[in-house]
Amino acid sequence: MYEKLTPPETGSRITFENGEPIVPDNPIVPFIRGDGTGIDIWPAAQKVFDAAVQAAYGGKRQIAWFKIYAGDEACEKYGTYQYLPEDTLNAIKEYGVAIKGPLTTPVGGGIRSLNVALRQIHDLYACVRPCKYYPGTPSPHKSPEKLDVIVYRENTEDIYLGIEWRQGSEIGDRLIKLLNTDLIPATPEHRNKQIPLDSGIGIKPISKTGSQRLVRRAIKHALRLPAKKQMVTLVHKGNIMKYTEGAFRDWGYELATTEFRHECVTERESWILGNKEGNPNLSVEDNARQIEPGYDALTEEKQAQIRQEVETVLNAIWDTHGNGQWKTKVMVNDRIADSIFQQIQTRPDEYSILATMNLNGDYLSDAAAAIVGGLGMGPGANIGDSCAIFEATHGTAPKHAGLDRINPGSVILSGVMMLEYMGWQEAADLIKRGIGAAISQGEVTYDLARMMEPPVEPLKCSEFAEAIIQHFND
Numbered sequence: 001m002y003e004k005l006t007p008p009e010t011g012s013r014i015t016f017e018n019g020e021p022i023v024p025d026n027p028i029v030p031f032i033r034g035d036g037t038g039i040d041i042w043p044a045a046q047k048v049f050d051a052a053v054q055a056a057y058g059g060k061r062q063i064a065w066f067k068i069y070a071g072d073e074a075c076e077k078y079g080t081y082q083y084l085p086e087d088t089l090n091a092i093k094e095y096g097v098a099i100k101g102p103l104t105t106p107v108g109g110g111i112r113s114l115n116v117a118l119r120q121i122h123d124l125y126a127c128v129r130p131c132k133y134y135p136g137t138p139s140p141h142k143s144p145e146k147l148d149v150i151v152y153r154e155n156t157e158d159i160y161l162g163i164e165w166r167q168g169s170e171i172g173d174r175l176i177k178l179l180n181t182d183l184i185p186a187t188p189e190h191r192n193k194q195i196p197l198d199s200g201i202g203i204k205p206i207s208k209t210g211s212q213r214l215v216r217r218a219i220k221h222a223l224r225l226p227a228k229k230q231m232v233t234l235v236h237k238g239n240i241m242k243y244t245e246g247a248f249r250d251w252g253y254e255l256a257t258t259e260f261r262h263e264c265v266t267e268r269e270s271w272i273l274g275n276k277e278g279n280p281n282l283s284v285e286d287n288a289r290q291i292e293p294g295y296d297a298l299t300e301e302k303q304a305q306i307r308q309e310v311e312t313v314l315n316a317i318w319d320t321h322g323n324g325q326w327k328t329k330v331m332v333n334d335r336i337a338d339s340i341f342q343q344i345q346t347r348p349d350e351y352s353i354l355a356t357m358n359l360n361g362d363y364l365s366d367a368a369a370a371i372v373g374g375l376g377m378g379p380g381a382n383i384g385d386s387c388a389i390f391e392a393t394h395g396t397a398p399k400h401a402g403l404d405r406i407n408p409g410s411v412i413l414s415g416v417m418m419l420e421y422m423g424w425q426e427a428a429d430l431i432k433r434g435i436g437a438a439i440s441q442g443e444v445t446y447d448l449a450r451m452m453e454p455p456v457e458p459l460k461c462s463e464f465a466e467a468i469i470q471h472f473n474d
């Protein structure tokens with residue numbers, strides 16, 4: 001079945017039932033070392049995973065690691081330009097749960113992202129990136145402990161689908177001409193707009209199916225969180241991109257108020273219900289006035305719409321959500337993308353799960369990781385219904401490659417997510433305790449060491465991993 005791979009002789013497959021993994025005691029887990037700093041991070045992280053599993057289960061459970069290849073290593077093994085061999089794709093499909101280091105993507109020309117390809121090929125539609133503070137971690141932010149969010153990023157569409165044409169290419173030129181002469185003039189709202197002839201062109205598809213399956217997973221996750229963290233914020237730039245980003249918001253609300261009607265309340269619904277609870281005699285019109293700033297300046301038609309919204313909400317959910325019942329539901333709200341970047345800094349404790357489209361989630365997950373200590377502390381997972389690949393938020397950080405200095409924390413924390421996903425909570429907890437204790441004692445790599453007050457002598461990448469293991473039981 002494999003051209004150049006030999007799976008471990010002992011160990012068995014993780015299988016899936018209704019989207020959930022069924023994990024044997026000796027699962028075979030494929031791993032990709034990664035390019036650049038992958039060479040430093042992976043061995044350090046693997047050592048921590050094995051030590052934690054051994055310490056937690058005393059040999060009763062064990063991961064059978066299966067080395068597979070992508071990026072530079074794959075080209076060495078399989079030949080020039082063989083960046084993502086069939087063997088690798090087949091192994092991930094067969095064994096279901098994999099973990100990887102970062103892979104290089106050139107800017108401008110060259111190959112398209114292997115990381116994105118892995119997500120699309122295996123339909124790993126939810127990129128889950130928790131950003132949580134470990135006590136003692138130095139941060140550029142004054143109160144980093146207030147941020148505890150999970151970026152839930154749609155992972156298979158948006159401009160990441162990679163459908164674009166270079167400026168001057170034959171098809172790009174044809175497309176621009178078709179748009180300029182036919183499709184744009186036929187769309188009254190675009191009037192006299194024209195695309196400059198020397199443009200590159202990219203396509204941004206956002207589907208209802210893709211948006212709703214992401215939001216569905218985000219809401220299900222919110223339902224597992226403690227009551228005060230049961231919130232899902234739909235992040236979008238729907239004021240500008242109305243039919244892609246705006247539609248993502250609308251489809252998110254639609255899902256929340258149909259499939260999860262009993263479990264969810266939207267922010268606007270909560271205002272309507274709260275207004276009525278505060279004043280049971282409040283008229284529909286006054287309620288509408290309170291939820292819509294500038295109500296009196298609106299057209300009669302728009303005012304009627306808002307009154308209708310108030311009436312519909314009160315008729316539909318007063319019995320199930322009124323009299324404060326809504327406070328026990330998952331709160332679903334939305335924020336415009338630019339504003340959420342400042343909100344996570346100015347009001348970090350008001351957010352929990354941030355459901356985003358692909359590009360916004362890419363930006364937002366790096367920014368949120370920076371608040372809690374930087375990319376060295378940013379884990380992630382790409383999750384589908386029958387497969388999952390765990391990987392850090394950051395890339396290959398090439399200038400640090402091979403120096404044994406980079407922070408392996410993000411891949412180690414991605415492994416913690418993997419262990420939790422597998423249901424091996426005891427091993428995951430040991431690693432979290434080890435990381436927390438190492439950091440609070442100032443045993444950290446250069447990235448955290450340089451921010452500490454007073455600065456501390458940095459540990460190497462491999463030494464940090466060793467320190468985590470030493471602190472498992474602190």
Ligand SMILES: NC(=O)C1=CN([C@@H]2O[C@H](COP(=O)(O)OP(=O)(O)OC[C@H]3O[C@@H](n4cnc5c(N)ncnc54)[C@H](OP(=O)(O)O)[C@@H]3O)[C@@H](O)[C@H]2O)C=CC1
Pocket residue numbers: 101102103104105106115374375376377391392393394395396397398399406407408409410447
């Ligand atoms: N999923 C993936 O595999 C991803 C791959 N990439 C690819 O990685 C390559 C390099 O991208 P680049 O833009 O440099 O972004 P990177 O995320 O690789 O690195 C940018 C900077 O972030 C900091 N950083 C990154 N990783 C760590 C870590 N483990 N510990 C501490 N600090 C860290 C470093 O900052 P400093 O030097 O200031 O300490 C580093 O110089 C590109 O080819 C890109 O396409 C990018 C993102 C994700």
Ligand SMILES: O=C(O)CCC(=O)C(=O)O
Pocket residue numbers: 103104105113114115116362393395
């Ligand atoms: O694949 C890449 O090179 C970059 C992807 C990325 O930045 C991300 O997924 O966060």
Ligand SMILES: [Mg+2]
Pocket residue numbers: 362363366393
């Ligand atoms: Mg990124």
